[in-house]
Amino acid sequence: MLLIRCPYCEEERPELEFRNAGEAHIARPTDIAAISDDDFEKFFFIRQNPKGIIYERWRHLHGCARFFNAVRDTVSDKFVMTYKAGEPKPSKLPGVSK
Amino acid sequence: MSGAFRISNAGRLTPARTARFTFDGKAYTGVEGDTLASALLANGVHLVGRSFKYHRPRGFLSAGAEEPNALVEIARDSARKTPNVRATVQELYDGLSAKSQNRWPSLSFDVGAVNDVASPFFSAGFYYKTFMWPKSAWKNLYEPNIRSAAGLGVAPDQPDPDHYSSRFAHCDVLVLGGGAAGLAAALAAAETGVRVIIADEQAEFGGALRFESGARIEGQGGWAWAQGIVAQLKAMGNVRVLSRTTAFGYYAQNFVGLVERVSEHLADPGHDVPRERLWQVRAKRVVLATGAIERHMVFADNDRPGVMLASAARTYLNHYGVAVGRNVGVYTANDSAYGAAIDLKKAGVNVAAIVDLRDNPSGTLIDQARAAGIEIHDGRAVTRVGGKLRVSSMTVQPKNGGGERTIAIDALLMSAGWTPSVHLFSQSRGKVAFNEDKRFVPGTYAQDCVSVGACNGTDGLAASMDEAYAAGTKAAKEAGGKATKVSKPKVDADEIWSRGMLGSAPGAGPDTTVKAFVDFQNDVTAKDIRQAVREGMRSIEHVKRFTTNGMATDQGKTSNMHGLAIAADMLSKPIPEVGLTTFRAPYTPVTFGAIISHARGPLFDPTRRTPMHGWAEKHGAVFEDVGQWKRAWYFPRAGEDMHAAVNRECVTVRKTAGLFDASTLGKIEVVGPDAAKFMELLYTNPWEKLEAGRCRYGIMLREDGFIYDDGVVGRLAADRFHVTTTTGGAARVMNHMEDYLQTEFPHLNVWLTSISEQWAVIAVQGPKSRDIIAPLVEGIDMSDEAMPHMSVREGKICGVPTRLFRMSFTGDRGFEVNVPADYGQAVWEALWAEGQKHGAAAYGTEAMHVLRAEKGYIIVGQDTDGTVTPNDAGLDWAVGKKKADFVGIRGLTRLDLVAKGRKQLVGLRTKDPRVVLEEGAQVVDNPNQPIPMKMIGHVTSSYWSENCGRSIALALIAGGRDRAGETLYVPMPDKVIEVEVTGMVFFDEKGERLNG
Amino acid sequence: MAKAAQKTGIVEAERHPALAGRNASAAHVTLTALEPAERISLRAPEASLAALSKALGLTLPKKPKTSTSKGGRTALWLGPDEWLVIDDAGGDLLADCAKVKQLHSAVGVSHRNVAIGVTGPGAETTLNAGCPQDLSLAAFPVGGCSRTIFGKVEIVLYRTAEDAFRVECWRSFSDYVFTFLSEAARDAAA
Missing domain, CATH: 3.30.1360.120 (Probable tRNA modification gtpase trme; domain 1)
Incomplete structure (x- = not known):
């Protein structure tokens, strides 16, 4: 069971309190009704599923109930960092080269 | 008398405290503190089991958890039978009853042993190669027969009457292993004041100090020192000491699973004591002090009862006061076996000879053995042993060949060296390194842990304890402990033994056909491993699977390194290039009971009951499971079957009225100045213009345009909506709404609160519904003018607050009475009493389904399946055409979703009105086409409708609405049913009854 | 009644x-x-907290995992804009909150x-x-x-x-x- 730092509760809490919510930083287009089929496909269906660093959404469902973002390494399954929903994708990751 | 082989003045048990037990029905006496193994050995019993595949007689190999042979069944009563218990671990209690396994008709005469004679046919890969054809024979012939012949214990066939408990625990430093190193680490950490947990699988702490008679610490014997430290740790408030506790799994972020055997050793555990306790420990730092496991020598017939690890024989003597024989031989490739020989000799046991594979071994222990008058044959090998059910002799030969000599013995002690226990380290995803001593030791760490002592490849007590103490101090400091005065224990004397050998010994090489066992539990010999390489296996992972070496429940604790060395030798590659298999949890077998712990019976999954459950129960309701909910399904009266009850309920609702418990519906209160804006975005319908006090049926889509949920929404005020969801959708709809609110529309000033369980909901439906409710209501004008269909009012019913909805899921005049949950039962009872005046009935979910189907009202999840759009479901009218945005708006215009020929929801009428279709049945347009037929849709809902006097059905049919009037066919195994495509409404098509 | x-x-x-x-x-x-007991689920932005605290008669806690208690009332921090307020003394929490004009959501969950x-x-x-x-x-x-x-x-x-x-x-x-x-x-x- 992983320990996940909730940026709102400001501490690490057991994974049982959380739910993963898929890839992060995919904004719903503000003019969604007008976008092309290709753009809709990219927005709704296409995901990175990378080997290595992934930016993903989690919800502290059974805690503060907030959605937030996390950077996780899919190889080591380690969390690099977490940050609040709406904050920009971090440009630098602590402890990660490249 | 506790056994002829009990040595007076040896061991640490109290001979006067005897315990009686039986093995295979025969009565024996042991001593409290014995294991089943030591007690049997004290009585001269070595033969305890038959092997897995060849049914060879087997005895005790070890004195610990690594035991591959001595697996027995322990039975407390008919329900409490545990198979495959390691006799070397099971503590003796008065009245213990054990049975040998895998033998028929008896342990000493086992018919299955014919497999041993026929063993040339049963070599590695035999099963894969032999039982291939015909394919069908595998299931009916081969597998059942192989299964009954192979396998070890028999699982009990009754429910487990014991109970198990679980505990989450947190600590700063978790020490795994309670030998000298573990204790030193725990002491160092504990002195800094941090929270420490130390666990050891044995009943008592001390590890190898159990047998290592040469160890002296702080002026006392090693064992005595260990007991003193344990007492000291137990007295500290910041330390938890767990004996009989195995760390079985090391998971991410220092999350470690432990099983504590709480009462397995007790004669009468009592009612409240769990059998086992599962600990799920989160530690800031972990110190691994898991020690090392002695390896056996790989030579012909090394599995004879009486042939065992040298450290085991020494443990039986020094701890349990038991001699494993009267005339023992020793076969070794390292120094540690000498200690066993010397201790046994001192205890009065004859040591026939030490056979040492090494040329001219030297050192303190060798000198001591010589001084004790023990004959040492160096540079020689034991090439085979005599005896069948017990070893009777060993045949000794110079290792490079030459004259043989046979020496009579009744036990043979062996040691090929020690394998560091890196299992937990490996489970932590650490990478092992092969060191110059030919040992795999911890290399690269993946987690915040450290290995100390023998499991780290550190030889000698003094060095191990130094390392452990330093590691304990460091771990504690990293976990936030304060530096304190040092009280490092001083080692006065220790034993050092390293090196040894890997692989097969002389006489069991590639040129031989002898059975030299590598893996005792799975009956894998050196020959099998060589054969695997010959047949093309190159990776150790393939060799392992082909031979099953290391795949038994002992996970190759004694066999892995030998198997690897033999494979490497055959491949002419260095060992690290062949690679070590990965160790996985559990370290030793864990009972399902411990894993499940409390989650059984009523705690397996929550059972949710509505506030009116008790009333329904009292009135004979039959319940159905809807998710975790128990819902009243129907209310049969005397003499009624389900069909009759449902028919009566359906008719009564339309004739007078019915009461229905709708409390399980999901409910969400949406509050804030932007509540309507939010509703506009989450539902397809328009909401801004819905007046306060009015309701609307809403549809929620996913972004892909498919129906996700539906429900009636009431607007209580400009800034307050009372939203209902399906029962099954309650949690996910809330999550879906929160997701959009928090991450896509955070600018909206609105909040969501689940009120599903705040309100009990009593649906009163039918022409008399208003007459039933009105007398109990205060402050609400229920006239049609003041309160039309699809409106909501707040007031009082039975003197308590209500949110009264006028709405219908039956097509008849109807209301849903929401009251605070604790009042649900009383208000129901009051409504029931009123209803009785009008002949109303209580109805269950089945009648609810029929009534709504008569009106063509859909149930999301039954008539939709995640690929149905509002248009497909005939609900286009609920999609706001002028809206600029809502979740799913773009999905609805996808090419697939606007294409012709989509499956659409329609009604089906069977040509024979008495025939009721099966839900899920497939529909075709030509029943005479060849199989496989082209299926054009399926039945989603189907019932007998007493109100219509015929069967009714809803179905998703390709191009369904254009087929109105067409005849289609539902092929069933025994017949083809003709159906006509119709509209979805079967009853009161004009909808006049809503105000009737 | x-x-x-x-x-x-x-x-x-x-x-x-x-x-x-x-x-x-x-x-x-x-x-x-x-x-x-009487309970409400209270949701509000930072700017409304002073007014709500005053109306409820206790200071709503702002730190994670903390609570405040006064006169039979307890406010538990559940999330950054969420409190569970419990009244064991029979007070009307919804009525107290209804007086507050600042942005908030108070929903009865007793x-x-x-x-x-x-x-x-x-x-x-x-x-x-x-x-x-x-x-x-x-x-x-x-x-x-x-x-x-x-x-x-x-x-x-x-x-x-x-x-x-x-x-x-x-x-x-x-x-x-x-x-x-x-x-x-x-x-x-x-």
Whole structure:
């Protein structure tokens, strides 16, 4: 069971309190009704599923109930960092080269 | 008398405290503190089991958890039978009853042993190669027969009457292993004041100090020192000491699973004591002090009862006061076996000879053995042993060949060296390194842990304890402990033994056909491993699977390194290039009971009951499971079957009225100045213009345009909506709404609160519904003018607050009475009493389904399946055409979703009105086409409708609405049913009854 | 209310709390179904807190895992804009909040939640049978509170004393929670 730092509760809490919510930083287009089929496909269906660093959404469902973002390494399954929903994708990751 | 082989003045048990037990029905006496193994050995019993595949007689190999042979069944009563218990671990209690396994008709005469004679046919890969054809024979012939012949214990066939408990625990430093190193680490950490947990699988702490008679610490014997430290740790408030506790799994972020055997050793555990306790420990730092496991020598017939690890024989003597024989031989490739020989000799046991594979071994222990008058044959090998059910002799030969000599013995002690226990380290995803001593030791760490002592490849007590103490101090400091005065224990004397050998010994090489066992539990010999390489296996992972070496429940604790060395030798590659298999949890077998712990019976999954459950129960309701909910399904009266009850309920609702418990519906209160804006975005319908006090049926889509949920929404005020969801959708709809609110529309000033369980909901439906409710209501004008269909009012019913909805899921005049949950039962009872005046009935979910189907009202999840759009479901009218945005708006215009020929929801009428279709049945347009037929849709809902006097059905049919009037066919195994495509409404098509 | 009932002839509905009368005790821990209380789920932005605190008569806590208590009222921080406010003294929380003009959402959940008292030296151990959080006093001090997991359901946990907790769960889960706690209490001696 992983320990996940909730940026709102400001501490690490057991994974049982959380739910993963898929890839992060995919904004719903503000003019969604007008976008092309290709753009809709990219927005709704296409995901990175990378080997290595992934930016993903989690919800502290059974805690503060907030959605937030996390950077996780899919190889080591380690969390690099977490940050609040709406904050920009971090440009630098602590402890990660490249 | 506790056994002829009990040595007076040896061991640490109290001979006067005897315990009686039986093995295979025969009565024996042991001593409290014995294991089943030591007690049997004290009585001269070595033969305890038959092997897995060849049914060879087997005895005790070890004195610990690594035991591959001595697996027995322990039975407390008919329900409490545990198979495959390691006799070397099971503590003796008065009245213990054990049975040998895998033998028929008896342990000493086992018919299955014919497999041993026929063993040339049963070599590695035999099963894969032999039982291939015909394919069908595998299931009916081969597998059942192989299964009954192979396998070890028999699982009990009754429910487990014991109970198990679980505990989450947190600590700063978790020490795994309670030998000298573990204790030193725990002491160092504990002195800094941090929270420490130390666990050891044995009943008592001390590890190898159990047998290592040469160890002296702080002026006392090693064992005595260990007991003193344990007492000291137990007295500290910041330390938890767990004996009989195995760390079985090391998971991410220092999350470690432990099983504590709480009462397995007790004669009468009592009612409240769990059998086992599962600990799920989160530690800031972990110190691994898991020690090392002695390896056996790989030579012909090394599995004879009486042939065992040298450290085991020494443990039986020094701890349990038991001699494993009267005339023992020793076969070794390292120094540690000498200690066993010397201790046994001192205890009065004859040591026939030490056979040492090494040329001219030297050192303190060798000198001591010589001084004790023990004959040492160096540079020689034991090439085979005599005896069948017990070893009777060993045949000794110079290792490079030459004259043989046979020496009579009744036990043979062996040691090929020690394998560091890196299992937990490996489970932590650490990478092992092969060191110059030919040992795999911890290399690269993946987690915040450290290995100390023998499991780290550190030889000698003094060095191990130094390392452990330093590691304990460091771990504690990293976990936030304060530096304190040092009280490092001083080692006065220790034993050092390293090196040894890997692989097969002389006489069991590639040129031989002898059975030299590598893996005792799975009956894998050196020959099998060589054969695997010959047949093309190159990776150790393939060799392992082909031979099953290391795949038994002992996970190759004694066999892995030998198997690897033999494979490497055959491949002419260095060992690290062949690679070590990965160790996985559990370290030793864990009972399902411990894993499940409390989650059984009523705690397996929550059972949710509505506030009116008790009333329904009292009135004979039959319940159905809807998710975790128990819902009243129907209310049969005397003499009624389900069909009759449902028919009566359906008719009564339309004739007078019915009461229905709708409390399980999901409910969400949406509050804030932007509540309507939010509703506009989450539902397809328009909401801004819905007046306060009015309701609307809403549809929620996913972004892909498919129906996700539906429900009636009431607007209580400009800034307050009372939203209902399906029962099954309650949690996910809330999550879906929160997701959009928090991450896509955070600018909206609105909040969501689940009120599903705040309100009990009593649906009163039918022409008399208003007459039933009105007398109990205060402050609400229920006239049609003041309160039309699809409106909501707040007031009082039975003197308590209500949110009264006028709405219908039956097509008849109807209301849903929401009251605070604790009042649900009383208000129901009051409504029931009123209803009785009008002949109303209580109805269950089945009648609810029929009534709504008569009106063509859909149930999301039954008539939709995640690929149905509002248009497909005939609900286009609920999609706001002028809206600029809502979740799913773009999905609805996808090419697939606007294409012709989509499956659409329609009604089906069977040509024979008495025939009721099966839900899920497939529909075709030509029943005479060849199989496989082209299926054009399926039945989603189907019932007998007493109100219509015929069967009714809803179905998703390709191009369904254009087929109105067409005849289609539902092929069933025994017949083809003709159906006509119709509209979805079967009853009161004009909808006049809503105000009737 | 009773008066009105007399006038209209309507018999006032009797209240049937979910765990009415249930209690259990083991060697080191006592479980009690607590009396019904008034509760609201309060949601509000930072800017409204002063006004809401004033109306409620206690300062809404702003730090995670903390609570404030005054005059029979307790406010538990559940999230950055979410509080569970409990009134054991019969006060009308919804009415108090209704006076506040600043942005907020107050929703009555008095009947949604059921409270169970877990008290005694084995309380922490009993809860840790199903709650994965570190409940040591250092990590979860007196007054500490959190929404979390107990076994397979969600609870709100509030520590009222060193050896006393209040467990809040949804009504239909209360039987599960109480039964689980009773089972766990049997093993809370160690």
